Amino acid sequence: METKFPPPVPTPTEDSQPFWDGCKRRELLILKCDACGHYWFPPSVLCPKCMSMNRQWVKASGKAKVYSWTIFHQLYYPSFADKIPYNVAIVELEEGPRMHSNIVECRNEDIYIDMPLELVWGSKLKILIGTCPSTSQRPGNRSLSKPQKENEMSAVIYEKKDHIAIVTISMPWMTR
Amino acid sequence: MNPKDTCAIAGVGLTKLARRTPGVSSIGFTLEGCKRAIEDAGLTKDDVDGLLVVAPTQAGERHGWATRIAAYLGISSNFTAAVECGGATPTVMVQMATMAINAGMCHTVVCCYGWQNNPVDVPPSLPPGLEFTLPYGDLAAIPFKAQIARRHMHDFGTTSKQLGAVAVAFRKHANMNPNAQMYGKPMTLEDHQNSRWVVEPLRLFDCCLLTDGGGAVVVTSAERAKDMKNRPVYISGWGQAHSAEFMSPWRDPQVKGWEGGKAADQAFNMAGLTRKDIDVCQFYDGFTILVIIELEAYGFCKMGEGGPFVEDGRLELGGELPSNTAGGLLSEGHTFGMAHIVEGVRQLRGECGERQAKDAETAFITGYGGAPHEYPPTLSYSTLILRR
Ligand SMILES: [Zn+2]
Numbered sequence: 001m002e003t004k005f006p007p008p009v010p011t012p013t014e015d016s017q018p019f020w021d022g023c024k025r026r027e028l029l030i031l032k033c034d035a036c037g038h039y040w041f042p043p044s045v046l047c048p049k050c051m052s053m054n055r056q057w058v059k060a061s062g063k064a065k066v067y068s069w070t071i072f073h074q075l076y077y078p079s080f081a082d083k084i085p086y087n088v089a090i091v092e093l094e095e096g097p098r099m100h101s102n103i104v105e106c107r108n109e110d111i112y113i114d115m116p117l118e119l120v121w122g123s124k125l126k127i128l129i130g131t132c133p134s135t136s137q138r139p140g141n142r143s144l145s146k147p148q149k150e151n152e153m154s155a156v157i158y159e160k161k162d163h164i165a166i167v168t169i170s171m172p173w174m175t176r
Numbered sequence: 177m178n179p180k181d182t183c184a185i186a187g188v189g190l191t192k193l194a195r196r197t198p199g200v201s202s203i204g205f206t207l208e209g210c211k212r213a214i215e216d217a218g219l220t221k222d223d224v225d226g227l228l229v230v231a232p233t234q235a236g237e238r239h240g241w242a243t244r245i246a247a248y249l250g251i252s253s254n255f256t257a258a259v260e261c262g263g264a265t266p267t268v269m270v271q272m273a274t275m276a277i278n279a280g281m282c283h284t285v286v287c288c289y290g291w292q293n294n295p296v297d298v299p300p301s302l303p304p305g306l307e308f309t310l311p312y313g314d315l316a317a318i319p320f321k322a323q324i325a326r327r328h329m330h331d332f333g334t335t336s337k338q339l340g341a342v343a344v345a346f347r348k349h350a351n352m353n354p355n356a357q358m359y360g361k362p363m364t365l366e367d368h369q370n371s372r373w374v375v376e377p378l379r380l381f382d383c384c385l386l387t388d389g390g391g392a393v394v395v396t397s398a399e400r401a402k403d404m405k406n407r408p409v410y411i412s413g414w415g416q417a418h419s420a421e422f423m424s425p426w427r428d429p430q431v432k433g434w435e436g437g438k439a440a441d442q443a444f445n446m447a448g449l450t451r452k453d454i455d456v457c458q459f460y461d462g463f464t465i466l467v468i469i470e471l472e473a474y475g476f477c478k479m480g481e482g483g484p485f486v487e488d489g490r491l492e493l494g495g496e497l498p499s500n501t502a503g504g505l506l507s508e509g510h511t512f513g514m515a516h517i518v519e520g521v522r523q524l525r526g527e528c529g530e531r532q533a534k535d536a537e538t539a540f541i542t543g544y545g546g547a548p549h550e551y552p553p554t555l556s557y558s559t560l561i562l563r564r
Contacts, residue, residue, distance in 0.1 A: 010307035020307075042308055042551040049426075068330075070322040071376035076315040085376070088314045090323050090423070098423045102312050113330045 007079040015043045018057050028060040028119055030097055041097035062119030063094040069103065069111050091117055180446050183274040184401035184408035185562065186284075187217025187394035188518040193357055193509035197292070197388035202232060205390025206245055206290030209514075213286060213392035218405025224394070226255035226276055226285030228269040230512050233260065234298045245288065255282040262545020263460050263505075264416070264558035265289070266393075266514040271414045271560070273395035283397055289514050290390030305550035317462065318383055320548030322375040324422060325465040329377060331430050332480035336377060338487060339464040340368035343381045343506055345491040346461065350503025352493075352531035357385050358507040382464040387509035393517050409521045412449070412538075413561035415442030420552045436473030436544075436557030443559040444475075449538065451475050454561075456523045456533040457491075457499040458516035460544035461506050467491070467499070470542055473557065498533040513543045517560065524564040538563045 012020045022029035030041045035052035039060075046053045069089035075081055087108050091101045103111055104120070189212025191205055200208075206229060214221060227246045232238045241258040255276045261268050266289060273285035302310070309315065328334045347363040350356035363381065371380040401408035417439040421427050429435070444450060451474075459467045468482030476497060477485040491499040502508045502519040509515065520539035522528050543558035 008306070008310045010311050011304070012307065016307060068323040068327040070319055070326060071373065072313055072319070073373040073376060074318075077310065077313060080313040083313065085373075086313055088312050088319060088375075092425060096425050098425065100309050100312050100314055113327065 008077060015045065019043050022057065022059075028062055029057045030060050030093065030095060031055050032058045032095075039093075039095040039097055041093075041099055060119075061094045064091045064101075064117040064119070066090075066103070066111060066113050066115040066117065067092045067098055068113060071108050087111060177278075178446060179274055179278055180412050180448065181410040181563075182398055183277050183395055184398050184410045185270070185393050185517070185521050186396045186401045186404045186406060186408060187213040187215070187219065188392070188521045189213035189216050190355065190391040190511070190515055190518050191290075191389045193355060193387050193389040193511065193515075195357060195386055195388070196294070198294070200292060200388065201297075202234075202290045202292045202295060202390075203245065203248060204290065205292060205388065206288050206392075207248055207390075209290055209390035209392040210245075210249055210286050210288045213288070213394050216406070217394040217396075219284070219394065221249050221251050224249075224251050224284050224286050225253055226273060226282035227251060227253050228256070228273060228285060228287045229258050230265045230269070230289035230291075230514075231258035231260035233303075234295060249286075251286075253282070255285060261418075261543070261556045261558065262547065263462055263513050264543035264545035264556040266512055266517055267414070267541060267543035267558040267560045268416065270393065270395055270411065270517060271416070271558070274411050274414075277395065277397050283400060285395045286392050287395060287514075288390070288392035289512050291510075291512070292388050293386055294388075303550070305547075308551045309549050315549060317548055318378060319375045320422075320553055321463040321465055322378045324469070325377050325382075325463070327422075327430070328465060328469065328483075332483060334465075334468060334483035336379065337365060337369065338468065338483035339378075339382050340365045341486045341489075342461070342464040342467045342491065343368050345486070345489065345495075346500045346504040347507045348492055349501050349531055350507035352529075353502045353508060356503040356508040357387060358503060363507075378463060378465070381506075384462045384505035384510045385507070387511060389509055389511060391511055391514040391518055393514070393521065407525055407564060409524045409562050409564055411560065412563045413443035413445070413447030414559055415439035415446070416556070416558045418546075418554065418556045420554045422555065423553050433479055434469060434473030434557075435555065436470060436559075437475065439542075439557040439559045440474035443540075443561050447561040447563070449561060454497070454538050454540045455536040456501060456520070456539050457497055458501070458504070458520050458539065458541045459499055460513050460516065460542045461500055461504040462510070462544065464506065466544055470544065470557075474540070474542070474559065493531060493533060501528065501531050501533055516541050516543075520560070520562050524562055536564075 033047035034054035036050040038049040067090045191208045229242045242256045246253045269287035350358040368381045417435045419435045421435045471482045489495045520541045523536045539562045541560040546555040
């Protein structure tokens with residue numbers, strides 16, 4: 001169901017532009033320190049462990065786990081009205097950094113801390129947070145970064161034509 | 177030099193606190209709070225030579241905010257700043273005032289705030305910096321605290337009923353405070369458990385109120401305070417701790433303890449006191465879970481034991497650690513924590529009537545703030561120890 005109120009589109013900064021450019025290419029990029037090997041997010045010009053400014057954008061594996069999670073019952077932003085109740089999680093990437101995400105293809109009540117997650121990319125103009133196939137239909141090992149087919153249950157949060165897709169760390173590849 | 181007891185709080189003031197107060201601006205509330213505090217100290221505005229104010233965070237550029245407040249008050253000040261550490265700001269301002277007075281910059285500083293939730297001159301708008309949260313439907317202060325609560329429940333078995341015990345205790349106190357927004361509105365644990373989810377696992381009654389209002393405290397040198405109208409309430413110790421602990425895997429609170437421990441250790445060392453010496457507490461209680469975490473962080477109980485600690489009325493008047501005796505942010509009103517300092521001072525002066533903590537000689541007051549929905553999400557702890 002399309003919402004009349006447009007979903008929020010991220011506004012990149014000078015620091016985060018490469019991250020969002022990576023999302024367009026279906027690459028989840030984080031920063032890696034040349035000096036100490038630390039990975040960090042959100043993007044910034046120096047390593048928060050050693051202050052080195054020598055850094056690379058690297059592709060994260062896309063493997064992650066749930067650090068914590070919540071269910072939104074109150075409407076904070078109009079475009080999410082028909083998604084309530086929806087989940088917002090803090091996920092921890094295999095490389096270390098934590099970030100907000102939605103967990104898709106999973107019922108809210110099935111989410112648990114340390115749940116293994118895998119990166120999926122959205123490909124549709126719809127928000128599908130809070131809907132998912134039943135447990136028996138939940139996909140098993142799905143290859144990383146493989147765009148979902150149209151009309152398939154997908155991880156998309158928002159994609160504006162060929163502009164920006166929002167990365168979603170989602171989909172348990174193992175069940176409890 | 178140990179700044180212990182070099183300064184005192186000589187005056188405190190709060191405006192009426194209410195959910196909606198059309199017709200009064202943030203500046204209006206701020207000025208009325210200052211007037212009340214300055215008059216409570218028995219001073220005039222001309223006795224004040226410093227001003228600190230909570231920086232406004234509503235949209236729009238607000239250059240020179242503190243200087244403008246001073247100008248509206250008709251004060252020419254030697255020390256002025258707008259300060260922004262979220263809910264830690266009022267306690268941080270009292271610390272800064274003490275430092276400025278000890279540095280000889282000024283002798284009497286009014287620390288103030290004022291807040292109008294629906295200012296007519298500021299159209300509703302989103303702040304910048306939400307690129308990593310809003311697209312997922314995440315916005316405002318509650319969700320990040322819900323993430324922290326979920327993790328606490330997972331790691332330590334904390335329950336929603338334990339969160340409710342905090343809310344119920346402070347509501348009882350609010351019902352002894354005619355200026356509290358929830359005065360005359362009792363709440364049971366059952367009411368708490370029946371309140372709707374806002375962001376699960378936080379319910380409506382786990383969240384603080386929305387409040388239009390203002391308040392201030394007057395900080396002056398101990399020397400000057402001796403000759404003022406009220407019995408001086410000395411500033412004996414303080415500390416701060418700021419970090420992105422919850423988002424930093426190398427600094428996990430579950431493993432390394434809450435960052436806020438440093439803010440308390442510093443304060444107790446400065447004051448030469450222990451936790452056992454504290455008679456009354458005012459914990460920053462934007463959300464019930466924060467009180468549980470602060471009790472652990474500040475060493476009133478062990479890590480993970482905050483849930484059981486708040487049961488059985490331990491935080492209630494007559495309990496082991498009477499806390500938030502005016503109702504707190506949960507039931508008195510959201511004052512950014514300014515009312516916590518005001519109430520701490522009133523308790524130590526023995527002015528609190530029905531809600532007076534018995535023989536209160538020392539008070540532990542906290543602030544807790546940060547930028548939970550702007551990346552990287554951060555948390556700020558701040559503490560004050562006051563004594564009479
Ligand atoms: Zn480094």
